[in-house]
Amino acid sequence: MATREVGFIMTEEYKAWIDDIKNRIRQSQIKASVRINYELLDLYWELGRDIVNKQQNAEWGDSFIAMMSKDLQKTFPGMSGFSQQNLRSIRYWYQFYHNCSNDLQAVSKLKTIENMVKSIPWGHNQRIMYKCKSIDEALFYVQKTMDNNWSRSVLEHQIDSDLYGSQGKAITNFQVKLPRPQSDLAEQTLKDPYNFDFLTLKEEYNERELEDALISQITQFLLELGTGFSYVGRQVHIKVGESDFYIDLLFYHVRLHCYIVVELKTEKFKPEFAGKLNFYVTAVNKNMKMKQDNQTIGILICKDKDDVVAEYALDDMSQPIGIAQYGLTKILREEFKSSLPTIEEIENELSE
Numbered sequence: 001m002a003t004r005e006v007g008f009i010m011t012e013e014y015k016a017w018i019d020d021i022k023n024r025i026r027q028s029q030i031k032a033s034v035r036i037n038y039e040l041l042d043l044y045w046e047l048g049r050d051i052v053n054k055q056q057n058a059e060w061g062d063s064f065i066a067m068m069s070k071d072l073q074k075t076f077p078g079m080s081g082f083s084q085q086n087l088r089s090i091r092y093w094y095q096f097y098h099n100c101s102n103d104l105q106a107v108s109k110l111k112t113i114e115n116m117v118k119s120i121p122w123g124h125n126q127r128i129m130y131k132c133k134s135i136d137e138a139l140f141y142v143q144k145t146m147d148n149n150w151s152r153s154v155l156e157h158q159i160d161s162d163l164y165g166s167q168g169k170a171i172t173n174f175q176v177k178l179p180r181p182q183s184d185l186a187e188q189t190l191k192d193p194y195n196f197d198f199l200t201l202k203e204e205y206n207e208r209e210l211e212d213a214l215i216s217q218i219t220q221f222l223l224e225l226g227t228g229f230s231y232v233g234r235q236v237h238i239k240v241g242e243s244d245f246y247i248d249l250l251f252y253h254v255r256l257h258c259y260i261v262v263e264l265k266t267e268k269f270k271p272e273f274a275g276k277l278n279f280y281v282t283a284v285n286k287n288m289k290m291k292q293d294n295q296t297i298g299i300l301i302c303k304d305k306d307d308v309v310a311e312y313a314l315d316d317m318s319q320p321i322g323i324a325q326y327g328l329t330k331i332l333r334e335e336f337k338s339s340l341p342t343i344e345e346i347e348n349e350l351s352e
Contacts, residue, residue, distance in 0.1 A: 010067070017054070018068065021047070022075050040081075041118040041125070048094025051087065065091075081122075089126055093117075096129045096138070113139065120145045123152050127159065137164045148227045157223055166191040167226075170299075170324040171310040177320035178295060186256060186297055192324035194224055194301055199328060207266050211248060214264075228255040238283050247280050258294040259284050262301065269305035271313040274321060281319040295319075301326050 028043040051068075054060045065087050072082040097113050116139065117125055124145055132138040141164065145155055170190035174183045198220040199213045214221045215234055222229055232250040239245070249262040261280045265273055281298040289296055298321040310323045 014064070014067075017050075018071055021050070021068075021072070025072070025076060025079070037121055038118050041122060044081075044090045044122065045094060045114060045118065047087070048090045048092075049098075051091045052094055052098075093125060093129055097135060116142050116146070121152075124150075124155055127152060127156055131156075131159045132164075140164045154223065161195040161224065163191065163226075166193060166195075170322040171305070171307055171314065172320070172322035173314040173317060174297075174320050174322065177317075178297075182256060182258075182294055183320075186320065186322075189226060189228065189253065189256065190299065190322045190324060191224075191226065194324060194326040196224070196326050196328045198224070201328065205266065207248070207264050210264055210266055214249075225251070228253045229260070230254055232259070238280070238287055240283050240287075245280065245283065247284070250284075253297075256294060256297070257292070259288060259296040261296060261298045263298070265300065265302040267303055269300070269302040269310055269313075269323060269325075271309065273300055273302070274310075274313040274317055274323065277321055278317045278319045281321065285319075297322070299324065303328075 024043065024046065028039050051065070054064070055062075065084055069082055069084045069087055076082065097117065098110065113135070120142055125142075128138050128141050128145075132141065141155065141159060144150065144158065144163070150158070168187050168190065169192040170187075171192070172187060172190065174186045177183075178186055196214070198217055199210075201209065201213055205213075211234060218231060222231060230252045232252055234249050236247040236250040237244060238247060247261055248264050251260040251262060252258070253260050261277065261284055263273065263277050263280070277298040277300050281296045284296045296319070298319060300321065300323045302323065302325050305323060305325050314321055314323070
């Protein structure tokens with residue numbers, strides 16, 4: 001067959017196939033008035049399948065994609081999505097899920113995957129398939145997008161901060177302190193580590209400065225905490241007996257229907273930190289929690305932790321508590337805050 005990479009010679013088989021594609025596009029345009037996104041992605045899935053099959057069975061090279069793009073754009077000038085690059089993305093999209101289907105217990109689940117990925121916008125699909133390394137990771141973000149109606153920018157943030165790898169990894173006692181399904185949902189809510197790279201701090205900083213920085217970037221902080229967190233306040237006053245106490249950060253989770261007490265520590269976890277947080281959670285339950293609220297949860301976010309020590313510390317706690325650490329790589333040296341660095345300072349930074 002005279003169809004190779006150097007140039008594509010139009011054949012009767014190609015003409016018949018491209019005419020069939022055009023007819024399917026016309027039919028898709030009619031259906032799209034009712035189910036725009038799903039029908040468009042249904043068409044993309046079929047295009048991806050056909051392109052893959054033609055390249056495998058008819059031994060067509062990549063050069064036919066240029067002709068295909070030109071033909072479709074000429075016939076449908078007002079319809080976007082038929083550039084060469086997008087057609088290659090459509091092919092990759094189909095291949096990604098089709099090839100990865102063997103990772104699942106049964107290939108029959110491919111139909112379920114197909115329905116899922118067609119339920120989110122094309123732009124979201126592109127970011128997921130190019131950024132994710134496995135089908136499990138990709139489907140995790142597809143499901144989260146469906147559940148939370150994420151925008152593309154929020155989706156990108158969650159992928160870049162590795163929500164898939166960090167969600168549910170914190171050390172907790174939720175399974176023994178909370179009823180189901182609240183315990184499962186609470187575990188999914190926590191991450192480990194939290195990524196605070198959106199902050200700029202000097203090398204030596206204390207807990208109040210970390211708290212100040214997080215509140216000044218409250219939108220990014222809430223985004224990093226995850227869906228459902230509502231900010232209540234910082235240094236929230238609570239009176240127990242004749243003593244006054246102040247909670248670092250207080251949130252309310254709209255899906256868990258409970259208060260969440262967050263304590264920040266700029267050092268490695270110590271068992272006494274859990275005891276203090278346990279006290280605060282008890283105080284919120286007795287002083288702030290309403291009848292319609294679920295049990296308050298505590299989250300301790302430390303600079304570092306030993307998982308075994310954390311597990312031991314939670315063993316005797318009466319309240320549901322999770323312990324996680326945070327990552328912070330963007331440190332601003334004090335001497336760079338007011339002036340530009342010298343050549344020597346730059347060289348020193350590079351050498352370090």
